[in-house]
Amino acid sequence: MSKEPRFPALSTMSCIRSGMSTCRKRRMKRWNICVPMIPITGKATYRSSSHELSLAHAFHSAVATPMSGPTSRTIDDGNAKAWDDLMHKPAKALEDCQKLLAEAKAGHYRKGEADALLNIGWCDFHLSRLPEAFSAFSGATSTYDALGDDEGVCKALNAIGVYYHEISRMDKAIDYYTQSLDRARRVGLRGRELVAMTNIGELCLNLGNPKEALDYLLKAHEMQASQSDPELAVVILMNIGSSFLDMGNYALATEFTEKSCRLALEAKELVNASECKAILARIATAEAKFDQAETYLQDALALAKKVESPRLHGQMLIAYGGLLLERGRTAEAVLSLEEAIALCEETKSKNQLHKAYEYLARAHEDMGDFKVALQYFKQYSHYRAEILREDTAQKVRSIQVQAEIDKAQQESEIYRLRNTELKEKSDALEEINRQIQSISEIGRKVTASLDFKTVSKTLYESLQPLIEMDFFGIALHAPEKKQLVYRDFYEDGLLKHDRAIPLSADNSFTVCTFQNRAPVLIDDKDKEYGRYLSKPSRTRGNPCQSIVCLPLTIEDRVFGCLMVQSRKRSAYSQRHLALFEALAPYIAIAVENALIHDRLEELNEDLSGEKHRLERATLKISHLANHDTLTGLPNRRLLFELMGKALDTAARTGDKVGVAFIDLDDFKPINDLYGHAAGDSALVAMAERLKSILRASDIVARVGGDEFIIVLTNVQDRADIELAAIKILDECGRPITFSGHEKSFSFSMGIAVFPDDGISIDELINKADAAMYRIKRADKHAFAFSE
Structure with missing residues (x-):
């Protein structure tokens, strides 16, 4: 039996971006923290009462073509179950409704057909299949009308209004809402009247008229008091609260939202209760009561878990994670966002995934983990591009479908009436189709590049044949400088760079457009500037007179403006503005x-720089771990490593290796006489002397205060080692200059030979050390081989 489906709210997490603000958001500080905003959803939360359902079934029996009672009842029950499922399982509900439609047609049960068509339309709507939804809604309208079912017609007209609302055809939306409202009033369907009024209120709110929205919503609230329908009361109160919030009246916003929340909890409407908590969190955030906002979001999360809606749970987790991130609790935010991603992956919700990945990227960037931040930022970029591409493509497809429908209707009237006025409308539709093709082509070109300068140039060159332009540019918001910056712009056909406008400027159309989030269209700047600015703008030379400037937005966030100007007066019309508004998503x-x-390039550079810093630090640490900090010579650790390799090589080639242990004689008096700094300087000078004597293949290491070990490699016999020892004694005996002093040093040297005196490192060093002490006790400044 017929039921009014919910309009997609937080309970379905549809977050549809074109048209109405079904997921309008307010943002906090630098991270753009999004606390979910509840849509003004009169379209959808109202369900038929049990009394209405009984009357509906009686009506079915009266108007439908006769078929067996149990069969009609089965179809009615199936339609009722499909309505219950279409919120969270639209694909499954769509499959069931298509089967019910086939059964109703086979049984000639027209009322069942109409109900199934209406449910199919809502399923398609929830699945973002808007042309299919429109077709089903239209079929339901025709069938209900043929049956004389006024309530069904009201519901179907309302559904078509929702469709037009969704594709931003506000004129069509208000027309169908008004038709539904008028019919409901004419036949006394108070519930349908309230739903239509609530929808019209939402439309006003979407158009930035919260006061006008309240005119409808408050009247609906007053009328609803006699309906005894708590669920409808919950929705109206919640929407009134959102309206006051948009007006900045936080006290009344809180009052109405809290009433809605209490009613929702009493009626066990946990989805609506969770949504109310989210609105209260937004209010607390706007009032900088962040502890209270966090408590509300924790309550919203608890309610979301109870209703077992992964979409609702996921979005609340993202909102909570965003708030934690804003408050500097990064580790907690990461946990919340990772849990949200798991849920969003399950529901394949791209809208939620891109926001979760954005927050995670920023969290890891805050923690200095640039590699992980880059991975999450790439995921965010991927989903963001998919969402915007699908959204724009869907909007263009919807406009094309509707243009074809309108064209077909008008061509029929032309054929019937041969009316010149209708012929002009047909020509206008042809122009619309040509514009759509131009928009798609320009959109394809500008989205093909990832370079801002190329995007700007491509757009300028594509628009030149279509529109008069003496100035063209895209201004980007630079929040850290509180400016709008034209990085690349064209003036009189010449490319120029870097023109900055402070956000405090009160004579700039760019700033006016950005701050008011609304387009500017001017035919004569000298006469019309007062509509937008407190004082005229200042321009050198021959100023432009015609202006089109519109904000560039992503997810309700204005990040820049598109500006086009001409020196001619009345150069632009509403048609040009419509062209730019259609191009704006691209x-x-x-x-x-x-x-x-x-x-991404910046993050890559950061990561590359971080890698180079780590490599340099690793090399430095490795050098410090293996070298003497004073002389720069290998230390004992590196000596053993290099000596081990030299011994292995000698064992394979049959060569000998000489190991000389050197100790400077009477070095302590140097420190006592000249100081330790001079002593250190002397050791450095001696190390340099030793390195200059030895071959590149030999090894010299400092192993103690004034002790050195030399490893002579690639020698054939002891005679070669003895010659090297004599050279070392002679060269190192010459005076050394250090710290302004010059002095000769003597030293004692003991030598062990591999493999004659041993084959292990320790054995060779110990024997060389013993030979050195024999010399020190005897002659000094001499050498001796191990015995």
Whole structure:
């Protein structure tokens, strides 16, 4: 039997970006922390009461083509179950409804057909298959109308209004909402009247008119008091709270939202209760009551878990993680966001995944983990591009479908009436189709590049044949400088760079557009500037008179402006503005992709720099671990490693290795006479003398205060080692200059030979050390071989 499906709210997490703000958000500080905002959803939360359902079934029996009672009841029950499922399982509900539609047609049960078509439309809507949804809604409208079912017609007209609302055809949306409202009033369907009024209120709110929205919502609230329907009351109160929040009246926003929350909890409407908690978190955030906002989001999370909705749970986790990140609790934020990603992967919710990955990238960037941050940033970029591409493609497809529908209707009227006015409308539709093709082509070109300069140039060159332009540029918000910056712009056909405008400027159309989040269209700047600015803008030379400037947005976040100007008066019309508004999503995608690419390049450079720093630090640590800090010679650890390799090589080649242990004679008086700094300088000078004497293949290491070990490699016999020892004694006996002093040193040297005196490192060093002490006790400044 017929039920009014919910409009997608936080309970479905659809977050549809074009048209209405089904997931409007307010943002906090530098990370753009998003606390979910509840849509004004009169379209959808109202369910039929049990009394209405009984009347509906009685109506089915009266108007439908006769078929067996149990069969009609089965179809009615199936439609009711499909309605219950379509919120969280739209694909499964769609499959069931298609089967019910086939059964109703086979049994000639028209009421069952109409109900199934309406449910199919809502399933398609939840699955973002908007053209299919429109077709099903239209079929349901025709069937209900043929049956004389006023309530069904009201529901179907309302659904078509939702469709037009979704594709931003606000004129069509208000037309169908009004038709539903008028019919409901005419036949006395109070519940349907309230739903239509709530929808119109939401539309006003979406258009930035919260006061006008309240005119409808408060009246609906007053009328609802006699309906005894707590669920409808919950929705209306919640929407009124959101309206006051948009107006900045936090006291009334809190009052109405808390009432809604209490009613939702009493009626065990846990989804709505969770959504109310999220709105209260937004209010607390706006009032800088972050502890209270955190408590509300914790309550919202607890309620989301109870209803077992992965989408609702995931979005609340993301909001909570974002708040924790903003508050500097990075580790907790990471845990919340990782849990959210697991849920979002399960539901394949790209809208939630891209936000979770963005927060995780920023969290790891805060922690200095640039490699992980880069991985998450790439994931964010991937999902962000998919979302914007699908959203824009869907919007273009919807406009094309609707243009074809309108064209077909008008061509029929032309054929029937042969009316010149209708022929002009047909020509206008042809122009719309040509514009759509131009928009798609330009969009394809600008989104093909990841370089901002190329994007700007491509857009400028593509627009030149279509529009008069003496100035063209894209200004980007630079929050750290509190400026809007034209990085690359064209003036009189010449490319120029870096024009910055402070956000405090009160004579800039760019700043006005950015701050008001609304387009500017001017035919004569000298006469019309007062509509936007407190004082005229200052321009050198011959100023431009016609201006089109519109904000560039991503997910309700304004990040820049597109500016086009002409020196001619009345150069631009509403048609030009519509062209730029249709191009805006493509431009936004292209510019953000370029900015994301720039950010990825920066992260790559950071990672590369970090890698080089780590490599340098590793080399430095390795050098310090293996070398004497005073002389730079190998220490005992490196000596043993190098000596081991030399012995292994000698064992293979049959060569000998000489190991000389050297100790400077009477070095302590140097420290006593000249000081330890001079003594250190003398040791450094001696180390340099030793290195200059030896071959590149030999090894010299400092193993103690004034003790050195020399390893002579690639020698054939003891005679070669003896010649080297004599040379060392002679050269090192010459005076050494250190710290302004000059002095000759003597030293004692003991020598062991591999493999004659031993084959292990310790054995050779010990024997060389023993030979050195024999010399020190006897002659000094001499050498001796191990005995």
